[in-house]
Amino acid sequence: MNARVMSMIESKFMTKLLSLSKPEKINWDGFFKKTVNKVGVPLMAIGIFLAIWGAVASQIQTSLGQVPGPTKVWEQTVALYEEHKVERTKEAAFYERQEKRNVAKLAANPEATIKVRAYTGKATFFDQILTSIITVMTGFIIASLIAIPVGIICGLSPTVYNALNPLIQTFKPVSPLAWLPIVTIIVSAVYITDDPMFSKSFVNSAITVTLCSLWPTIINTTVGVSSMDKDLLNVSRVLRLSWFTHITKIVLPSSVPMMFAGLRVSFGIGWMVLIAAEMLAQNPGLGKFVWDEFQNGSSDSLARIMVAVVTIGLIGYVLDQFMLMLQRSVSWDKSAVLR
Amino acid sequence: MSKKHLEISQVSIEFPTPSGPFKALDGVNLSIKEGEFVSLIGHSGCGKSTVLNIVAGLYKATTGGVILDGKEVNEPGPDRAVVFQNHSLLPWLTAYENIELAVKQVFKGKKSKEEMKEWIEHNLNLVHMDHAMHKRPSEISGGMKQRVGIARALAMEPKVLLMDEPFGALDALTRAHMQDSLIEIQQRLNNTVIMITHDVDEAVLLSDRIVMMTNGPAATIGEILEVDLPKPRNRVTLANDSQYNEYRAAVLKFLYERQRNPEEKVA
Ligand SMILES: Nc1ncnc2c1ncn2[C@@H]1O[C@H](COP(=O)(O)OP(=O)(O)OP(=O)(O)O)[C@@H](O)[C@H]1O
Ligand SMILES: [Mg+2]
Numbered sequence: 001m002n003a004r005v006m007s008m009i010e011s012k013f014m015t016k017l018l019s020l021s022k023p024e025k026i027n028w029d030g031f032f033k034k035t036v037n038k039v040g041v042p043l044m045a046i047g048i049f050l051a052i053w054g055a056v057a058s059q060i061q062t063s064l065g066q067v068p069g070p071t072k073v074w075e076q077t078v079a080l081y082e083e084h085k086v087e088r089t090k091e092a093a094f095y096e097r098q099e100k101r102n103v104a105k106l107a108a109n110p111e112a113t114i115k116v117r118a119y120t121g122k123a124t125f126f127d128q129i130l131t132s133i134i135t136v137m138t139g140f141i142i143a144s145l146i147a148i149p150v151g152i153i154c155g156l157s158p159t160v161y162n163a164l165n166p167l168i169q170t171f172k173p174v175s176p177l178a179w180l181p182i183v184t185i186i187v188s189a190v191y192i193t194d195d196p197m198f199s200k201s202f203v204n205s206a207i208t209v210t211l212c213s214l215w216p217t218i219i220n221t222t223v224g225v226s227s228m229d230k231d232l233l234n235v236s237r238v239l240r241l242s243w244f245t246h247i248t249k250i251v252l253p254s255s256v257p258m259m260f261a262g263l264r265v266s267f268g269i270g271w272m273v274l275i276a277a278e279m280l281a282q283n284p285g286l287g288k289f290v291w292d293e294f295q296n297g298s299s300d301s302l303a304r305i306m307v308a309v310v311t312i313g314l315i316g317y318v319l320d321q322f323m324l325m326l327q328r329s330v331s332w333d334k335s336a337v338l339r
Numbered sequence: 340m341s342k343k344h345l346e347i348s349q350v351s352i353e354f355p356t357p358s359g360p361f362k363a364l365d366g367v368n369l370s371i372k373e374g375e376f377v378s379l380i381g382h383s384g385c386g387k388s389t390v391l392n393i394v395a396g397l398y399k400a401t402t403g404g405v406i407l408d409g410k411e412v413n414e415p416g417p418d419r420a421v422v423f424q425n426h427s428l429l430p431w432l433t434a435y436e437n438i439e440l441a442v443k444q445v446f447k448g449k450k451s452k453e454e455m456k457e458w459i460e461h462n463l464n465l466v467h468m469d470h471a472m473h474k475r476p477s478e479i480s481g482g483m484k485q486r487v488g489i490a491r492a493l494a495m496e497p498k499v500l501l502m503d504e505p506f507g508a509l510d511a512l513t514r515a516h517m518q519d520s521l522i523e524i525q526q527r528l529n530n531t532v533i534m535i536t537h538d539v540d541e542a543v544l545l546s547d548r549i550v551m552m553t554n555g556p557a558a559t560i561g562e563i564l565e566v567d568l569p570k571p572r573n574r575v576t577l578a579n580d581s582q583y584n585e586y587r588a589a590v591l592k593f594l595y596e597r598q599r600n601p602e603e604k605v606a
Contacts, residue, residue, distance in 0.1 A: 231427040234397055237415040239444045239495075249440060253431040332431030333477070 068303035073310070076303040084124040091119045123284050129311065132285030133319075135202055136274045139209025140267055146210075147217035147266070148259065152251065154218065155225020172215040176273040179211045180204065180280050201283040208277040213270035220262025224255030253332060260327040267323055271316045286312055344373040344531060345499055349403035350393055351557075363389050365557035367403070369550060371499075374529040378542040380590065381552030381561075382598060387535045388424070390552075391501050394533065395421050407498060417445045420497035422505045426488040428476040434487045435459060435472040438494050445495045462494040463487075465524055482513035486520070493524065502534040506541070515574065518544060526571055539594070543586045544572055551593045562593055 054069040061067075068076075102114040123131070154161040184204050191203055228251065236250050278287025290308050293301040350367040353360040363386045371377055379387045392398040394405050396415035405412040407419070415421075420441075428437045438459045446455060463469045466486035476484050485505055492500055505521075506514045518541060525532060525545075536542050542549045546566050553561040566586055568577070577583040 229427075231423050231425065232429060234415070234421070234423070235427050235429070237397060238395065238417060238419070238421050239441055240414075240416055241440075241444060245444075249432075250429065253429070256431075332475070 062302065064297060064302050065299050068306060072303045073306045076300060077307050079300075080125040080304065080307060084126045087121050087124045091121055094119045094121075125289060125307075125311075128285050128289045129315065131202075131283065132274060132278065132287070133315065135205050135278070135283060135285055136209055136267075136270050138202075139206040139274070140213055140270045142206070143210040143213040143266060143270070144217060144263060147214045147262075148221055151218045151221025151259070151262070152225050152247070152255070154222040155228075155255065156251070158226075161222060161226070168215060168218055171211075172219075174212075176208050176212050176276050177280070179208050180277055183207045183211070184281065199283075201278075201281045204281040205274060205277040205283040205285070205287075208281070209270045209274050212273040213266040216265035216269065217259070217262040220265070221255060221259045224258025224262075225251055227258075228254045257327075257331050257333060260323070260330065264320060264323045264327065268316065268320060271312075271319065275312060343370065343406075344375075344408065345371040345394070346406040347371075347390070347394065347403075348406070350390070350400045350405065351402045352389060352393065352398065353401045362557045363555055364393075364400075365559050367559055369560060369563075371531060371533070373531055376525060376532045376534070376545055376547045378546040378549045379533065379535045379552060380537070380539070380542050380549060380594070381558070382554055382594065383537075385552045385555045386558040387552060388503055391421070391503050391533060391535055394499070395419050395501050397421075417441070417495045418498045420492035420495045420500055422485075422488050422492045422500070422502040424503040424505075424507060426476070426481075426484040428484055428487055428491075430476050433473045433475050434463065434468060434479070434483075434490075437476075437487060438462060438491045441491050442494050459494060462490040465493060466490045466520060480513075482509050482517065485509060485517065489517075489521070489524075493528070493530075498531060500530045500532045502532065504535050504537065507537065514538075514541075519574075521545065522571055539587055539590045540574075542590060543568075543583060544574060544577065549586075549590060551590065551598075554598050561598060564589055 050070045054071070057067040057069040098117065102116070105112045105114055150164070154164055184200075187200055187203050187207065191200065232250055232254060236246050241249065274285070275287040275290070277283065278285040279291040280287075282288055282291075286308055290305050293304045293308070347367055347369040350364055351362065352364045353362050355361075367390060369377075379390060381387055389398060393400050394412065396405075396412050396419065399413070412419070428434070429440070432440065439455070442450075442455050442459055446458070450458060460469060460472070463472045466489055468483060468486050468490060471479055471483060476487070479487070485508070489502075489505065492502075506517050509517065522545060524530075534545065543566055549564040549566060550560055551562045551564065552558050564586060568580070568583060568586075
């Protein structure tokens with residue numbers, strides 16, 4: 001009896017479900033599945049990860065106390081944000097005081113020379129994030145401006161490719177830690193101005209990023225250009241396209257997908273390299289933050305470094321998604337699945 | 340009509356291969372009149388594309404050469420437009436833009452912007468592709484792509500239209516439709532055409548002359564068949580025409596009796 005009622009309810013429910021999943025209506029069933037797949041599953045994975053992290057962390061004792069779990073790291077994130085806010089209020093107060101003083105000075109004596117000083121408080125975590133992003137962008141853009149033309153020329157001319165390939169393959173695997181001392185010494189010898197627009201530590205870090213992120217773009221652009229469809233080359237020859245039109249209308253578009261794949265790899269490498277470079281060059285970015293906390297060695301340090309680690313990862317992820325968006329927008333092959 | 344237009348004389352070509360030079364063509368001679376429609380037929384790998392590429396200027400003959408209107412061909416150019424075997428449209432440009440690239444190149448300084456636009460649209464109309472002119476190659480069917488490829492070649496107003504199996508990749512119905520369009524267009528514009536085909540019916544239906552090639556290596560012209568059927572031709576009425584069927588039989592006989600498929604010989 002009970003079972004019969006159950007099955008009746010079930011079949012009613014089923015017919016309702018079926019009627020809902022008719023094509024002209026919103027497919028709730030599919031929508032639900034999709035949401036679960038796209039949001040639910042990743043959330044669950046993150047939850048499991050946090051749980052394991054918490055469990056393992058509580059088992060390990062270090063010289064700086066227990067390894068922080070997710071809760072401790074979250075607390076430090078909040079703390080870093082509070083410090084940032086405090087610093088900003090201080091800064092605002094400083095400028096207000098300076099402004100008041102100057103106004104008063106001018107009121108007393110209109111001829112007085114007034115001084116405007118920049119606030120020199122300590123860089124907060126968020127300032128450091130910004131510095132890191134600016135540095136990596138600078139290095140990456142310089143690298144791309146060099147790598148794309150070089151890659152195109154290598155792809156077009158087998159002679160140039162044969163000439164440069166050994167050099168590219170030799171320099172490609174060199175670690176940023178090996179470049180940095182050379183860069184530092186050369187920069188301090190060459191980059192001498194009384195009023196530097198950029199600090200040396202910034203220049204050193206950016207150049208190191210450039211040196212390490214050149215290679216994937218060069219190699220991928222070369223491959224993209226040289227593996228161009230031969231028939232399209234023939235089209236260009238039959239039309240007698242000028243060199244410039246040939247490059248802009250045929251070579252560049254056809255190598256754009258490979259080029260962007262290379263740019264993305266380059267960018268990822270650049271971001272990784274930057275953290276190491278900043279640690280050693282003392283560029284006031286995330287790398288320096290990690291290094292300073294490591295030297296500091298307080299009971300919060302480990303948790304703060306972990307905040308930095310997660311931040312570095314998230315920023316890398318966001319920047320890569322941004323590159324992916326760019327790649328999608330310039331890619332003519334809309335059917336290609338880009339990940 | 341009868342003056343010397345396109346002259347292929349004593350063309351031989353050797354390709355360098357790891358196992359020494361490979362002689363693909365040996366002593367190809369062919370003279371084509373203006374407005375003539377010539378088909379090249381022969382077994383796969385005999386060297387049809389190679390002949391076409393030499394006329395296009397994409398390959399250089401080892402000995403002999405091609406003369407078009409009294410000038411030797413030694414580089415590719417828009418006066419010998421090519422319809423490639425696999426359409427070869429630029430995938431990042433729409434149908435319209437693909438043709439525009441060619442038209443801009445050929446009529447730079449000769450047509451105004453307005454005239455160019457009209458000319459591009461006229462050519463798309465010719466192949467009945469005006470409805471999809473702002474679509475990219477990936478958004479249109481194989482037959483449509485091939486039609487755009489033909490429109491691009493026609494828009495260049497070439498002296499010679501070179502087509503490498505233009506309908507090879509199409510289904511029978513689309514192919515028939517495209518053949519009819521080609522008959523109609525050629526009738527109207529009177530282009531000189533060299534077309535490669537594998538299809539005997541297609542060759543007889545479209546050509547003034549069918550050039551049959553021997554098997555490679557060192558392939559050459561085996562036989563030339565004059566197709567003396569009144570134009571315009573209609574595939575349905577021709578189906579029962581005894582003359583038409585004789586031409587078909589002659590080509591088939593050449594291909595399957597005198598020049599057996601090289602792969603069959605091995606087997
Ligand atoms: N660039 C090349 N290098 C070496 N050998 C080549 C080259 N191009 C063509 N060949 C050879 O020349 C011969 C003729 O080739 P071709 O492409 O002209 O044949 P085809 O008649 O067009 O064949 P299909 O009908 O299959 O297209 C073949 O044996 C081929 O291997
Ligand atoms: Mg061929």
